[in-house]
Amino acid sequence: MQDEPILKVEDLETYFYTRTSVVKAVGGISFELRKGETLGIVGESGSGKSVTAWSILGLVPKPGRIVGGSILYQGENLLEKSDAEMRQIRGRGICMVMQNPLTSLNPVFNVGNQIVETMRMDSNQSASTLRERAVELLAKVHIAAPQARLNSFPHQMSGGMRQRVVGAISISRSPNVLIADEPTTSLDATIQLQYLKLLKEIQAQTGAAIIFITHDFGIVARMCDRVAVMYAGKIVEQANVMDLFDNPSHPYTEGLLRSVPGLDQDVDLLPSIEGQPPNPDDLPPGCSFAPRCSYAYDKCVEYPPEYLIEPDHVARCWMRDDAN
């Protein structure tokens, strides 16, 4: 059912040119997103996961530039699009879900205006048609009495309702791809669960594919179908969620998964990864994880290629070379 990818990123390289150095924030990554699929991009701060999102949306801030690779959306290379064309694609084709659903609404406009404003971007329909459509959207995200709610201001709504409004705005132009960059980090656990469920529901209704950018394997375990693990600007492992959790094949993934304490087991000391993530403008030669890796050996001075562990499961680690 999931044949042709809706989004195909190939060898994407996004560098930041500072006065003293070149920061290779994204150093050649490739992944595919199929229709209706949820892909998790996991990594620590500085691993390049947010820059990946900005690159897809064509919003890389200066002094950053996409220096190589391609981003194919429905078969068309986004890197060759003009600014005007990109503006059309953003929102209608690929849409960013705002980070903090509780604070991203404008407090001085009522929610009806805020939903209509988004839709006016690409439609010249009359205001009343757009307001009708806004009512439909609010009903879709289960807001009671949507007609009356159009005139409410954000402060008159509960946090849960504001989340729903933000959800309604993000699907107002029926995007095919939703990018959610750490959408729930600032939320409490019970509110986070509500929001994640809302996103799932939106996905079920619209069939949109979602890219979840997060540092939390728990969110991946709950939400995603496939995962790409990023470390120092590269994808070190990519697999189905089940395969990745059952059979982590890169020492970084393995270490991360083991270092997260579980709720159902007692451990005396957590197995931790020593050292810290490398500075992105001063990456170690070869495998960037080697200085922290307990299995590192002489081959690791060269950057490892991708090895196929099982169908649809790849890892970049020299140890897989010996296994093959």
Added chain:
Amino acid sequence: MMQTDGAGPTAELVRMEGVKKHYPVTMGLLLRKNRGVVKAVDDISFAIHGGQTYSLVGESGCGKTTTSRMALMVERPTEGEVYFEGKALGQFNGADKKTFRTAVQAVFQDPWGSLNPRMRVDSIIAEPLVTQRRLTKLEVKTQVNELLDVMGLHPLHASRYPHEFSGGQRQRIAIARALSTRPRLIVLDEPVSALDVSIRAQILNLLKQLQQTYFLSYLLIAHNLATVRYMSHQVGVMYLGKIVEEASPDELFTNPLHPYTKALISASLPAHPRQQGEEIVLTGEVPSPLNPPSGCSFHTRCPFAMDRCSVEAPVYQQIAPGHKVSCHLYADEPTINPA
């Protein structure tokens, strides 16, 4: 090495008894009118034992941080009392206060905000030492080096500034600073949630090892239940200023009783995609503490709420040894040694 002469493992270090902290909400500048009170902490009691970790969990606004501020004697309770080694903080004289300030220290969430960017690491670590005790320069230097060593930092780091360090290293500096006065209790307010995932385990392990070496007690405030499970000896679940359930982590996570605890556990993210347990999705969010619901303050969100819950506040009672809960669902069960 420094070794605090602690009491036995079961001796109580800190006890909170019926502690309340109410903040008045006023309006107007000249004619101040009272608009009510925010019951940030409303009648809580618990004890922190020597060499052990007591954790408070709950959502933002539930009163965890206010409680910790009272344990640090930064705030004084409106009602009730905090006892340190059996002595009421309200009865402290000047000398007692001075000892207390060295015996209780804190480590905060954000190591970017909690370290003075214009101070060198050695002065940051030595600051509490210098203000609390009369030491020669050489003594201070030796102690700073010793602390750096314990924290896994290099002696050369002493002359650097905070911006030269990563998050994990900064948190190590903050911990070294807290340890410098040889405290008995350290309040840890979300000590790892601002750190990268791969660094968290390092810091948690370090804190655990330090606890064993120096017989430290921790009051841990965290929202991540797995962290709490890993670190604690006893856990209190807070909701709207009250402790609604208290148990050992083993007991709490295998046999949670209060519906709020159950919801928190079900909302915590799974460690494996196959672990999708029972899901209790709470509707709405935490009500305003200015106007808390009648009866049991959780009844507005509780999936098991009965008629009684909106009228009558449940009693906080012991259900099993070491396991207390305040919920009408368990009201009819025989109580063991009502506490």
